[in-house]
Amino acid sequence: MRFPSPQTDRGRQNLRIALLLTPAISLIILLFMGGLLMGFIRSLNYFPLIGLNEPNLEAYRLVFTDREFFASFLLTFHIAFTSTVIASILAVGAALLLRPTFRGKKIISFFFQMNLTFPHLVGAIGILFLFSQSGFLARILTNADVISRPSEFPALIYDRYAIGIILQYIWKEIPFIGVIVLAVLQSVGEDYEAVAQSLGANRWQRFRYVTLPLIMPGVLSASVIVFAFTFGAYEIPFLLGRSYPAALPVLAVRSYTDVDLAAKPQAMAMAMVIAVLATMMILAYMNLTRRYVRSS
Amino acid sequence: MSFLGKKGITLCLISLFVLVGAVGAQDGPANRQIEDSELAGMSWDEIVAAADGSEVNWFMWGGSDRINRFVLEFIGGILQDEYNVTLNQVHSGAADTVQLVLGEKEAGVDEGGAVDLIWINGENFRTLKQGGLAFCGYTDLLPAMANVNPDDQTILNDFGTPVDGCEVPWGRAQVVIVVNTDFVPEPPVDMDALLEYACENPGSLTYPALPDFTGSVFVRHVFYNEADKIYADEGGHRKLLGPFDEEVYAPVAEATWATLNELEPCLWRSGETYPAESTVHEQLYANTEVQFFITYGALGVGGNIDNGIFPPSTDSYVLESGTIGNVHFTAIPYNASNKAAAMILANTLLSFRGQLQAANPDVWGSMSVLDPSLLTDEERAAFDEVPRHPAHATPAELAAAALPELLATWLVRIEEDWRTNVLEQ
């Protein structure tokens, strides 16, 4: 038996923690924070190559006075918010359906997880083939004599309310949130619910007062990831969205690849605005929901 | 955060700032001439020898399986067998590729760039040339240029930007109207009739949102049509063919936006949205959501019918008032790693063999840039024997209808103003 002094022991412990974290932290700081910083610098119109040596806020002025920007922000928020809420609710439902043991559970769980592996891009193609005005569904309805022309099928793709985009995100994110909720459900077991049942709680009460609070932190974490992703994703709104207004990431990429060099700082400024908006919304959301989780 | 310390973070930040500051090395805006390169003073044979055993990276739009196949198999085969050059086809649009070269220039990569050859024209060529990103002065060396008319204005100027030996012509494109004759048995013959038909049959017509290339050319046809009325006594649309002139532009633009806004409720989805790209428009046509499609690929329509993508009832035609045509080119960036092989590739594409193969509608259906009068009788006969798809307009019809392009400066203005005056209204 040796008796190390607490002082050196803590010192060694700290050194160990530092060593364990160094690779991850340096990667994040160098690449991620570095990228943000570079973007910020260039968003200030600082670009010596084309003679811009004086930083200024011109790019931000252009972003905020652009007519499309505000409409674009509302659209992007709508897409992210609606997709996240609907996907979260349906994912909890799906998780509850798939939770108990039943015949064929293995295969059905596999199909559920399979969706997780499909890239968003392929999902977008599938949604387009399925829901466009001449798509699979429209064809079925035409043959059933419900509609007679493509234009009679409701506009779900390239539409005003971004329904196609939201459908794609829901399709893709239900399994993502669902798998996490299932894992949480599995790790808390069924003891609490059994106790509640023995105390006379009905099905709804057991769900509302026992199960839901148990899975809520998991659902909220997953929904934060989904919200952030859908707010910043480019491909889906590009492929399934309307030409005007476009989602914020589409606007940013459009400016970035603009042949006019002067549009680059504007793209960087827009990237910064997206970063700040996403962070603010998510911090606010986390604060609100933390309070809710603690109170219940 | 004790393990990294404030000092560490500060160091990281400082090194990043230094990196930014270092983005300073700058070339003049002039394009690199062949005399300033490793190929200075070489003959064609010496260039061919220099390229022996090398690899060439060609950046080209890759959304057509037929063009990809033609390039990789036919052109790539010639390069491999006759020049011992390996063709590496990179699928990337011209705008993205010009961005890439621009990024390299910003970073000071003046040698050994990633791109050897770009499929390009119009605004992208203008950016390339204005940014000093082009390699120039080599086109006279290519043997295949002998069959190109040296005085042809459509080849000397690319959307009004003087070519100046900075790009090599590859093919011609001309706008045709593609129509589904099941729905439209008697297609409207000119622009006014087309617009009228669209409003009598709401939802049958649309056009891609500008700045899409094809959407832009559709709007230019409307623009020409208005100019023909406004400047009826002054040459019509020909009055627009000089440098940009605000006074000439304003009245035509106003009439054009009025016409297009009037048309909007008649369009697909009542004009609430426009297809993002020409290809989306093409999908709508293939799925019979709309009955008209507009394309630059006058001789590519048949291929789509044969591939089962377009309905068999598809036909294509030119408007009586004419349709706009242009030329597409290949260009070498100033910092290309393998300029010699890029020149061989450009030459092979332009060669009689390359042009004849591309002209075959079963292969691609490209329109040749070679001047028939400069070809041998045999070569001319070979071109005449190229089968014509029944859905295509004849070469004579196309030639008779060809209208010139506006300068790139007009295009930029029309595209910007369309967004504010039509899309955002």
Added chain:
Amino acid sequence: MASIQSATQLREKLPFNWGSLLRWLGIAMLLLWLIAPMIPLFIWSIAYRWFFPNILPASYNMRAWEYAFSPAAGALESLYITTYIAVVVTLLSILVGVPAGRALGLHRFRGKRIIELLILSPTIIPSLAVILGIHVVFIRLGIANSVLGVILVHLIPGLPYMTLVMAGVFANYDPQFEEQARSLGAGPIATIWYVMIPTVMPGIIVGGLFTFLISWAQYITTLIIGGGRVQTLPLKLFNFVSSTDYPVTGALGIIFIAPGVLVLLLTSRYLTGRSAVGGIGNI
């Protein structure tokens, strides 16, 4: 015990179990919804002349598949490069994420919340916002348009998942076993290899699966950093999504999803039950 048995018996005696019917209906609808978008994708890939309003194509051919596997499409090459990048990204993020997960799951220390937020930040701030700035640095460093550059940027969105999952696994990890191994004479490397790794393996597999899939599906980061030179499958597919050739789009789409399904076949059991995926629920 008796009462439970009788309840089961009672349920069996009921002529029709409405609860169970609803459940199965729910599961059927869920499955249909998950699979539905893939059905037209598959039909299109072999369709010849499939015009509105036909529910099925007029006839079928293999043109799209022949093209997809031909050298002109370059799909196989892309398949290779996409897999290569995803595997390297996964291995790197295991190397980086497992230690970080251990520190966060096993230890309490000052500033832990800040470190957590820092590591989580890539899931909150969209990659797009960061990638444009990184592009400038990478061009300068000469790693833009290269596979290396693409691998580095794919690490950014992948690392938080790996770390989160591992932190969750290490939270339930008992380091006592390591001490026992050490006291029995095992060196540090042997201890990690024979004690720690096998214990946390399910987490590594789940974290690795997520990282692999994230890298696999990246589009805009690859396009911007790779500059079109690094032709991963998403780029290839995007080229064809924005073309009219639905059959080729369908065939490439199926080629694009096949490897992910294959990886899942091997790892599915780690995602079910008391899975390490729960770690992602710990933000």
